[in-house]
Every structure is written in C-alpha cells, then in structure tokens.
Amino acid sequence: EAQVTQNPRYLITVTGKKLTVTCSQNMNHEYMSWYRQDPGLGLRQIYYSMNVEVTDKGDVPEGYKVSRKEKRNFPLILESPSPNQTSLYFCASSLGGVEQFFGPGTRLTVL
Amino acid sequence: GIQVEQSPPDLILQEGANSTLRCNFSDSVNNLQWFHQNPWGQLINLFYIPSGTKQNGRLSATTVATERYSLLYISSSQTTDSGVYFCAVKLANQGGKLIFGQGTELSVKP
Numbered sequence: 148e149a150q151v152t153q154n155p156r157y158l159i160t161v162t163g164k165k166l167t168v169t170c171s172q173n174m175n176h177e178y179m180s181w182y183r184q185d186p187g188l189g190l191r192q193i194y195y196s197m198n199v200e201v202t203d204k205g206d207v208p209e210g211y212k213v214s215r216k217e218k219r220n221f222p223l224i225l226e227s228p229s230p231n232q233t234s235l236y237f238c239a240s241s242l243g244g245v246e247q248f249f250g251p252g253t254r255l256t257v258l
Numbered sequence: 259g260i261q262v263e264q265s266p267p268d269l270i271l272q273e274g275a276n277s278t279l280r281c282n283f284s285d286s287v288n289n290l291q292w293f294h295q296n297p298w299g300q301l302i303n304l305f306y307i308p309s310g311t312k313q314n315g316r317l318s319a320t321t322v323a324t325e326r327y328s329l330l331y332i333s334s335s336q337t338t339d340s341g342v343y344f345c346a347v348k349l350a351n352q353g354g355k356l357i358f359g360q361g362t363e364l365s366v367k368p
Contacts, residue, residue, distance in 0.1 A: 244354030246306035
C-alpha cells in the first residue's frame with residue numbers, strides 16, 4: 148500500500164531532550180516536507196526537500212533540523228525541544244511537487 | 259503573500275443534508291487540493307483539482323482557476339463526514355509548499 152508513515156505517533160518529552168521524528172514514504176517521491184499545525188495558526192511548512200541531499204527552509208524552520216540521505220526517509224530533528232514546539236506534526240511527499248500525500252501525524256508535547 | 263479564505267468557518271448539518279464549502283484564493287495557483295482532517299487528526303486527500311470538476315462518490319469538487327475559487331460539494335452527509343475540511347494551494351514559483359486555508363469545521367448530527 149502506498150503510504151507515508153511517521154513515528155512516533157505520540158510523544159511527551161521534556162525541554163532540552165533531543166528527539167527525532169521519522170518519516171518514510173514508499174512511493175519513490177522525490178519531494179518531501181514537514182508541516183506543523185497549531186490552533187489559530189493553521190498548517191505551516193517547516194522544511195522541505197526537493198531530492199536526496201537537497202533541503203531548504205520553509206516558513207518556520209527555527210529550532211528544527213532535517214536530513215535527506217535516502218530518497219524514502221526525511222527525519223525531523225529537534226536538538227533542544229522547547230514548550231513552543233508542542234504541536235501536531237505532519238510529513239508529506241509528492242512526485243514533482245504536485246499532489247501531496249500526508250502522513251498520519253505526530254502529536255508532540257514538550258513539558 | 260497569497261490569501262486562502264474558506265467559508266463558512268463552521269457548519270452544522272443534519273444527516274442526509276447537502277452542503278457546499280467554498281475556497282477563495284488571491285493569486286494564480288498551479289495546484290489546489292482538498293483535505294478532510296478527521297477527529298483523530300489525520301489529513302485525508304479528497305481531491306487534487308487545479309481546475310475543472312471531479313467526483314468521488316458523494317463528494318465532488320469544482321475549481322474555476324480564472325476566477326480564483328474552488329467548491330467542495332458534500333451530498334447526503336453522514337456522521338463520518340464530520341471534521342475539518344481544508345483547501346490548500348501551491349504557487350508556481352514556491353517549490354512544493356502548500357498554503358492552507360483556515361478550514362471549515364463540519365459537524366453532522368444523526
């Protein structure tokens with residue numbers, strides 16, 4: 148089944164403890180991106196990747212890192228999480244940046 | 259930047275009723291998608307519809323790109339249609355970034 152997967156789906160952590168949210172797609176899509184969703188602010192793009200080893204900042208990149216070493220994987224790294232990064236995170240992928248498919252979401256709480 | 263406005267913001271329907279959701283955008287786009295965010299938070303693709311009309315079961319969508327709007331029709335609504343409906347657009351020179359509207363929250367009562 149064609150899909151985008153994310154892990155973990157739920158995470159509660161403490162300020163400053165490094166964490167990684169994984170994202171993987173099995174559709175051979177070259178374009179992948181991360182969004183966060185917050186009440187009143189909607190969905191905003193964090194980072195995106197046009198292909199392997201090609202990444203760039205979205206609208207809200209502060210406090211996040213990404214890497215794209217393989218086409219199928221695009222992990223989101225929070226080196227020192229803070230409470231304002233409590234959010235619902237989505238990974239997405241597409242072929243040619245056209246129709247995008249979203250993962251199931253990761254609910255992150257930073258205490 | 260581009261503005262994406264959805265209306266109405268909230269909608270309550272009785273099961274079996276029909277509804278029309280609207281999405282207006284302020285600039286030319288080369289991609290428009292409709293999503294349903296279910297009560298568990300998952301974003302479900304409904305339509306990829308930069309122009310024209312598509313139908314999928316009880317749902318259909320129409321985008322008139324020259325007039326910068328899109329409509330999502332839900333017929334014979336069911337309680338499982340409840341959730342938030344988003345439209346999202348992509349500009350031609352903005353890579354793959356989708357710009358989302360604020361959504362329409364739909365509640366279907368039995």
